[in-house]
Amino acid sequence: MIKKTIKIPLFWKIYIIVVTIVLIGFVVLWSILWTALKKYEQSRPEYAMDKITEQIQLQDTGDFTKYVHTGENAYEGSEALDEAVREYIKNVLCEGAWAYTKKSGEYTNDNPVYQLKKDGQKTDIIIYLEKRSKNEWTIADVSGLSCEGKTYEIIVPENSEVTVDGNKLGSEYVTETKDAEVLSNVAKHINMPKTTTYHIENVYKEHEIKATGPVYNSELELISSTDNVYEFGFEANGKLIEEQESRIKEITEIYGKFYI
Structure with a gap:
């Protein structure tokens, strides 16, 4: 018995090839576009601030200890100071709804400055960002954190x-x-x-x-x-007081009699 071979018309062959190429091109283009959008999002200072506030929200605040202002440690050793700073950060960056806003009068596109807000209220904590690379912002400095002994x-x-x-x-x-x-x-x-x-x-x-x-x-x-x-x-x-007690009483008594 002779099997019949089904021949695909040339049109459909070309159609399948073109559709495949288009689909592959679409996937590649979407991947490139997604990567570009992701890099763009990460290149914005707001992306860094979102990560920072998320870190505070999760109470992962250990990195902030290096931005705490302290006086010269004139008496105690560094162990007591470090403990005090950790406790201070724990109390200041405590649980709450943390957000941020651009710092009026200081914010620029080249030097982004943000003011932290807690539960809708502005705090004294100001975060200064700097560009580490083309697509990454990081903390340059933080003001408003002061642990004075x-x-x-x-x-x-x-x-x-x-x-x-x-x-x-x-x-x-x-x-x-x-x-x-x-x-x-x-x-x-x-x-x-x-x-x-x-x-x-x-x-x-x-x-x-x-x-x-x-x-x-x-x-x-x-x-x-x-x-x-x-x-x-x-x-x-x-x-000495015990030895002189009787003498003091005697003098007082004599004085009292004299006065009377």
């Missing part, structure tokens, strides 16, 4: 020893030594004792501050700690 002044009798968490403060922390104000009303009757003021800056955690007197080597009493100013009183010798 506390400043302490410690006033003690002259020649006292001051310790913070057991670490003795050296003379580099002394700012002044002056007559004791607490005894200013009797200055004409005695040799005026003096007080020394220590100054430590950018303290990012709570500390135990103590002072030891220069005469009896006893721990001084903290008499005031208002507005981060710690003031210690002068030494009091308990044994």
